[in-house]
Amino acid sequence: MKKHPPPKYMLNCVVNAGENFIVGSFSVILFWSSDESSIIKKETESLGSKLTPKQQKRQQEHEIIDEYHKLVTEEALEPLYQSFLEWKSGSIPYFELTELIHQFHKKNQEIYRDFSYSEHKELLLLAKMKLGRLTEKDNYR
Structure with a gap:
């Protein structure tokens, strides 16, 4: 069985929360499932880490x-x-x-x-x- 390194994508975003704008990022990590026939997506949220x-x-x-x-x-x-x-x-x-x-x-x-x-x-x-x-x-x- 061939091993695939997990690709990682970082998406930066600005969220309009009413009168405020929140700047943050979401990490989307894609990795192969055990049978290598599908990709599983895992999201981690780091929104709020860059707020004043x-x-x-x-x-x-x-x-x-x-x-x-x-x-x-x-x-x-x-x-x-x-x-x-x-x-x-x-x-x-x-x-x-x-x-x-x-x-x-x-x-x-x-x-x-x-x-x-x-x-x-x-x-x-x-x-x-x-x-x-x-x-x-x-x-x-």
């Missing part, structure tokens, strides 16, 4: 807000999920489930509005508070 301290802080803030958004959305989805289970088991009729879906949709629009139109600093402070991540460095005013 200000960009790193902003990225961390966005990650906290994203985590809080996920928490809020999943809390709103859980009752709807339970309603789907009740509908599937025959406990509630389809028309009641469709009304609950409609109510969730309204709630999800409120969540979207809260996260899209709130001031960044206020939203970050609320997210840190709800996630239990407030520190002495956070400005409470």
Whole structure:
């Protein structure tokens, strides 16, 4: 069986993340599988390694807000999920489930509005508070 050296390709990229641009790179490593009939691709990500301290802080803030958004959305989805289970088991009729879906949709629009139109600093402070991540460095005013 012939051995092939694994070729490696480095792709540099710029990612537009809203108002910020993130510069980073992705490594794509291709190597032969054991039967040599196919190539397997493995990707490694090094995005963020070239960010300025200000960009790193902003990225961390966005990650906290994203985590809080996920928490809020999943809390709103859980009752709807339970309603789907009740509908599937025959406990509630389809028309009641469709009304609950409609109510969730309204709630999800409120969540979207809260996260899209709130001031960044206020939203970050609320997210840190709800996630239990407030520190002495956070400005409470």
